[in-house]
Amino acid sequence: MRIGELAREAGVSVRALRYYEEQGLLGSTRTSGGQREYPETAVERVRFFQSMYAAGLSSRRIADILPCMDTGTTTAQQRDMLAADRAELDRRITELIDARERLDGLIAAAADRVGPS
Amino acid sequence: MRIGELAREAGVSVRALRYYEEQGLLGSTRTSGGQREYPETAVERVRFFQSMYAAGLSSRRIADILPCMDTGTTTAQQRDMLAADRAELDRRITELIDARERLDGLIAAAADRVGPS
DNA sequence: CTATAAGCTGACGTTGACGTGAGGTGCAAG
DNA sequence: CTTGCACCTCACGTCAACGTCAGCTTATAG
Numbered sequence: 001m002r003i004g005e006l007a008r009e010a011g012v013s014v015r016a017l018r019y020y021e022e023q024g025l026l027g028s029t030r031t032s033g034g035q036r037e038y039p040e041t042a043v044e045r046v047r048f049f050q051s052m053y054a055a056g057l058s059s060r061r062i063a064d065i066l067p068c069m070d071t072g073t074t075t076a077q078q079r080d081m082l083a084a085d086r087a088e089l090d091r092r093i094t095e096l097i098d099a100r101e102r103l104d105g106l107i108a109a110a111a112d113r114v115g116p117s
Numbered sequence: 118m119r120i121g122e123l124a125r126e127a128g129v130s131v132r133a134l135r136y137y138e139e140q141g142l143l144g145s146t147r148t149s150g151g152q153r154e155y156p157e158t159a160v161e162r163v164r165f166f167q168s169m170y171a172a173g174l175s176s177r178r179i180a181d182i183l184p185c186m187d188t189g190t191t192t193a194q195q196r197d198m199l200a201a202d203r204a205e206l207d208r209r210i211t212e213l214i215d216a217r218e219r220l221d222g223l224i225a226a227a228a229d230r231v232g233p234s
Numbered sequence: 235c236t237a238t239a240a241g242c243t244g245a246c247g248t249t250g251a252c253g254t255g256a257g258g259t260g261c262a263a264g
Numbered sequence: 265c266t267t268g269c270a271c272c273t274c275a276c277g278t279c280a281a282c283g284t285c286a287g288c289t290t291a292t293a294g
Binding site for chain 3: 150170
C-alpha cells in the first residue's frame with residue numbers, strides 16, 4: 001500500500017509517516033517512480049508507535065525497543081530498557097489516576113453549589 | 118514564604134513558579150523590596166498544577182478551572198469543562214493502560230529468548 | 235493526451251513549558 | 265560594610281513531533 005492509504009488506515013498524517021521513516025522507525029520499499037510502498041503489517045506497526053508516543057516515549061526510545069519487536073529476542077541491556085520504560089509508564093499512569101481523583105474531588109465539591117452565570 | 122522555598126517544597130523550579138504567575142495561575146504579594154511572598158497554601162496549589170499538567174491539561178485549561186477551586190462554585194459552562202477534561206483524562210488513562218499491555222506483551226514474548234550481545 | 239489526485243524532497247514554522255544567561259537589586263550574617 | 269546567596273526583570277534558546285508551503289514528479293481515470 002502507498003503512504004496515503006497507510007495514513008488513513010493507521011489514523012495518522014502522511015507527514016507523520018515520513019517523519020517516522022526519518023527517525024528510523026518505519027522502513028519502506030520504493031516503486032520505480034520513487035513512491036513509498038508499505039506492507040499490510042505497517043498499519044499495526046504505526047498503531048504501536050502511536051501507543052508508545054501516547055505512553056510518553058520519544059522516537060529515540062521507540063527506535064531502541066524496535067529490535068526487540070522485530071527479532072523477538074532481547075539482550076540484557078534491552079531487557080533493562082524495557083523494564084525501565086514499563087516502570088516509567090506505571091508512574092505516569094499513577095500520576096494520571098491521581099489527577100483524575102483530584103478532578104473528581106473538585107467536581108464533587110462544586111457539583112451542587114451553582115455559582116453565578 | 119519566598120519563591121525558593123516554595124520551589125523546593127513543591128518540587129518545581131523557580132522559573133516554573135514565575136511562569137505560573139505569568140499565566141495567571143499563581144498570585145503573590147510582594148515585599149517592600151519587590152520579592153514575591155507566598156502563603157503556605159501555595160505549596161498544595163502548585164502540586165495541583167503539576168498534577169493537571171501531568172494529566173495533559175494546558176496552562177490555559179488550568180486557569181479556566183481555577184475559579185471553581187477558588188470559589189467552590191461552578192457555572193453550567195464550568196461543569197461542562199470539568200466533565201470534558203475528566204472524559205479526556207479517562208481516554209488518556211485508557212491509552213496508557215493499552216500501551217502498558219503492549220509493552221508487557223513485548224516483554225513476555227522476548228523474555229526467555231536471549232539474543233546476541 | 236490531459237486533468238488531477240497523490241506523492242516526492244527540502245526547508246521553515248508552530249507550540250508549550252519551561253531553561254538559561256545577562257545585568258542589576260534585596261537581605262541577613264559577621 | 266561587605267560578602268554572598270537569593271531574588272528581580274527582560275529576553276532569547278530549547279526540544280519534539282509534526283504542520284505547512286513551494287516547486288516538481290508520478291500515477292491513473294476518462
